[in-house]
Amino acid sequence: MSEQPATSPTPRVHALRSAVLDVERHVASLGWDGPVFVFALVRTADALARTPGLAAELPAESLRLAAEDPEHLTSVQQEGLPDADTLEELLGHLSWPDAVDGAAVVVERMVVPPEAESGMPADPQAAVDYLMNHPDREDVRMAAGVLRTGESWCALRTRSHDADDAVAGSPDAVPGLVEALRATFA
Numbered sequence: 240m241s242e243q244p245a246t247s248p249t250p251r252v253h254a255l256r257s258a259v260l261d262v263e264r265h266v267a268s269l270g271w272d273g274p275v276f277v278f279a280l281v282r283t284a285d286a287l288a289r290t291p292g293l294a295a296e297l298p299a300e301s302l303r304l305a306a307e308d309p310e311h312l313t314s315v316q317q318e319g320l321p322d323a324d325t326l327e328e329l330l331g332h333l334s335w336p337d338a339v340d341g342a343a344v345v346v347e348r349m350v351v352p353p354e355a356e357s358g359m360p361a362d363p364q365a366a367v368d369y370l371m372n373h374p375d376r377e378d379v380r381m382a383a384g385v386l387r388t389g390e391s392w393c394a395l396r397t398r399s400h401d402a403d404d405a406v407a408g409s410p411d412a413v414p415g416l417v418e419a420l421r422a423t424f425a
Contacts, residue, residue, distance in 0.1 A: 254310035255280070255384050256392045256408065259343055262314050263382035263394045264403060266345040271378060271398055273347065275326060277333070278314040280341035280384060286313060289338065314343060326419070333423040335387075342420055343384035350377050383416040387424050391417045 248256060262278050283305035287293055294302060297313065304311045323329035326346055335342060351373050359366050370376065378398035385391045393412035396405065411417060 249390075250308065250310045251386065251388070252390050252392065252410070254282075254308060254312050255341065255386055255390050258312040258314055258341075259382050259384040259392045259394050260406065260408070262343050262345055262384070263380065263396060263406060265314075266382070267380065267396060267401070267403070271347065271380075271401075275320075275329065276345040277317040277320060277329075278343040278345075278384075279317060279335065279339045280312045280314055280343055280386070281338060282309065282340050283311045283313045284309050285340075286338075312341065326416075330419045330423055335424060339387070341384055341386035342423055343382060344416065344420060345380065345382040346416070347378060347380050350379055351375055381413050381416060383413050383420055385417055385420040385424070389421070391421075393417065 258280055262276070266273060266276050283297070283301055287297075287302075287305060297305075301311070301313060305313075320329060321332040323332060326344075330344070333342070349370060351370055352375050355370070355373050355375055359369050380396045380398075382394040383391065384393075391410050392408060393410070393416070394406050394408040395412055396407075
């Protein structure tokens, strides 16, 4: 998986990729073992046109980028998310007003190689303990973003390679998460 697709991304995909990397870096700055984070994505220039007072709340860099790039996105972290037992249930409760151009979610998961599942106990709690203590376990932070127009971008960071320059990405690295996010715009 590479940071950049083989062909140059469109300005819209470039803006989405930048926004997803920004939210992933923001969450990474908070450390590991965090909750699920959800962000609304809005085109900065459009948001400023609708709400001129917003300029006082945005960093100067965002204002500069929005002036140069009409596709530039601002992320708005969502507070007060509905209670949900699973990520799928949480995303199933979300919908966005027309002013929201996209959404992003950041979540952590533990992964093990497929062969690790062959020795997993049948008891659910024993299985969790087995996986948590497996020597090949890897913690992964996944950030996925989609635009209402269909574009997507995903970024992945592992705990074992926890550095901004070690974040991998592609439009479809986490296809299930991308599709669940797209469904929030249906």
